[in-house]
Amino acid sequence: MSTGAFEFVIQDDAENWYRLDFHVYDDHAKPWFSSVWQRMVVALDAAHKQTATSLPEWAQWKPWDWCEKKRPGYEPRQTIVAWCGGQMAGFMNVWSGIPSQIDTGQTTLYIEHVAAAPWNQNTELWRRKYRQTGTALLAYAIKLSQDQAMGGRVSLHASNNSALAFYRKVAEKRTPQLFYGEKSGVTGPTPHGNHDVSKTYLETTPAGAINFLEDYRHA
Amino acid sequence: MHEPPKTDFQPRWYRNATAEVRNALADFSGSGSKPLNWPRIVTRILPSSGSSSLAARTVSEVIDLTQKLAHFAAYDAVRGLNPDFADMRSMGADVLSFSRLTIEPFEEGSFVIPARFESADFIPVEPNAKELEAGNITPEAISAESIASRFGSILDEIATGGATHTISTGALQTVQQLNRALKREVVAIEFATFDRREQQSSYRSIDHEFIERVDRVIQQRRPSNDQLESVEGTVTALDIEQGELRLSIRGQKQRVRGNFHTMLHPTLLESLGKRIRLFGSLSYKRDSMVSIQIQQAEVFDTE
Numbered sequence: 001m002s003t004g005a006f007e008f009v010i011q012d013d014a015e016n017w018y019r020l021d022f023h024v025y026d027d028h029a030k031p032w033f034s035s036v037w038q039r040m041v042v043a044l045d046a047a048h049k050q051t052a053t054s055l056p057e058w059a060q061w062k063p064w065d066w067c068e069k070k071r072p073g074y075e076p077r078q079t080i081v082a083w084c085g086g087q088m089a090g091f092m093n094v095w096s097g098i099p100s101q102i103d104t105g106q107t108t109l110y111i112e113h114v115a116a117a118p119w120n121q122n123t124e125l126w127r128r129k130y131r132q133t134g135t136a137l138l139a140y141a142i143k144l145s146q147d148q149a150m151g152g153r154v155s156l157h158a159s160n161n162s163a164l165a166f167y168r169k170v171a172e173k174r175t176p177q178l179f180y181g182e183k184s185g186v187t188g189p190t191p192h193g194n195h196d197v198s199k200t201y202l203e204t205t206p207a208g209a210i211n212f213l214e215d216y217r218h219a
Numbered sequence: 220m221h222e223p224p225k226t227d228f229q230p231r232w233y234r235n236a237t238a239e240v241r242n243a244l245a246d247f248s249g250s251g252s253k254p255l256n257w258p259r260i261v262t263r264i265l266p267s268s269g270s271s272s273l274a275a276r277t278v279s280e281v282i283d284l285t286q287k288l289a290h291f292a293a294y295d296a297v298r299g300l301n302p303d304f305a306d307m308r309s310m311g312a313d314v315l316s317f318s319r320l321t322i323e324p325f326e327e328g329s330f331v332i333p334a335r336f337e338s339a340d341f342i343p344v345e346p347n348a349k350e351l352e353a354g355n356i357t358p359e360a361i362s363a364e365s366i367a368s369r370f371g372s373i374l375d376e377i378a379t380g381g382a383t384h385t386i387s388t389g390a391l392q393t394v395q396q397l398n399r400a401l402k403r404e405v406v407a408i409e410f411a412t413f414d415r416r417e418q419q420s421s422y423r424s425i426d427h428e429f430i431e432r433v434d435r436v437i438q439q440r441r442p443s444n445d446q447l448e449s450v451e452g453t454v455t456a457l458d459i460e461q462g463e464l465r466l467s468i469r470g471q472k473q474r475v476r477g478n479f480h481t482m483l484h485p486t487l488l489e490s491l492g493k494r495i496r497l498f499g500s501l502s503y504k505r506d507s508m509v510s511i512q513i514q515q516a517e518v519f520d521t522e
Contacts (some may be wrong), residue, residue: 192252
């Protein structure tokens with residue numbers, strides 16, 4: 001195995017690559033959520049109302065609300081923010097030490113939310129700045145899991161068909177396989193976890209996860 | 220601002236991927252489900268004649284009355300329905316705290332005022348040791364969602380002419396007081412409530428017609444159907460405990476004594492020093508008005 005450092009990278013439209021830094025949510029990240037993200041969503045919402053078209057599902061999220069710690073039941077959640085230079089690129093809400101649905105006695109890092117920032121998505125109003133953000137975030141989640149002694153195990157519910165298609169595409173033709181077989185009927189570990197039962201549950205295999213993480217090692 | 224850190228590194232999967240796979244993985248909006256949120260009441264004030272501004276007083280008054288109505292809704296949710304209830308001071312600090320609204324940042328370019336209930340569940344009964352031992356008491360926690368729900372149902376009952384007999388007098392009078400903002404510079408005040416799943420649970424628009432409905436409900440609660448007389452003046456003394464006030468009226472040196480029932484507390488609580496119109500039975504002595512048994516009151520806008 002190579003000993004180079006991991007580089008979690010994203011790409012611009014000119015095919016240049018940029019390194020991401022990851023930090024736990026703090027006051028520096030707050031205005032990116034409450035001002036920039038929220039205002040872009042408000043603008044997009046207004047534009048869709050004017051054209052009588054439906055708002056994308058991600059734009060109905062309110063991550064600026066979710067990052068507040070005082071909501072009962074959500075204290076164990078950790079918000080990780082991905083930065084590209086001084087600009088936020090995306091974020092994840094993760095829960096450590098969640099029991100594996102496959103390997104009894106093992107724990108996983110559960111991804112409650114993972115999202116690219118609005119400016120890294122194509123919309124009716126703007127073109128994305130960076131791409132390949134989703135794969136970089138997933139790879140970093142595996143690294144977190146490894147760092148926190150969960151062996152690279154990551155679990156999640158795919159919230160919709162588009163998210164499920166993304167994860168299937170990431171896992172396509174990979175050896176060792178990235179995910180165990182898809183499961184349904186799995187309750188999420190969050191206070192709203194019973195609403196996730198109908199969604200497809202995915203859990204990485206330790207070998208497949210580490211192999212995917214190694215894709216981001218700059219040898 | 221830091222420059223984005225450029226690198227010549229490409230992830231291994233990307234180097235090995237076809238153009239089709241690269242494109243398929245380029246876009247990723249996100250995955251996850253909406254977490255539970257705080258129950259909310261969202262107020263929208265619609266200025267008259269398309270104005271883009273409002274008096275600070277109007278905005279603060281609407282926020283204040285929204286909070287008051289939330290307190291009365293909480294009282295119903297916690298203590299049960301009591302149409303006679305009007306005195307907010309006797310509500311109890313626990314209920315007031317349970318129903319405290321926190322305002323979120325306003326949306327730009329609008330008078331949309333999102334407010335949420337951050338309170339933990341309310342436990343109405345503290346079981347005593349004997350009852351706990353007997354195992355027959357399970358205090359049921361009341362979620363703040365029930366405040367938003369009752370808030371919505373109060374407005375729904377008024378709008379549809381439903382079970383208005385269940386609405387407390389205090390709540391009715393609080394809604395009635397929104398009329399001040401409507402008379403001043405607002406065409407309507409909209410209220411929407413949201414549950415913890417961010418689903419809208421009710422929506423009502425308060426306009427002059429709505430206030431007329433409230434007036435009729437309050438009118439029906441008058442102890443007497445006698446034709447009421449009215450007098451206008453300024454409240455120069457107020458004793459809420461005793462249910463008494465003194466009214467100075469034009470053209471008369473002697474102040475008029477007024478007596479009122481607790482159901483008028485919400486209206487009269489802030490009437491001291493203000494112009495007011497009182498309705499009720501008047502008593503006279505040698506052509507001078509000496510007292511009024513107050514059945515109804517309307518505080519004038521002093522602006």
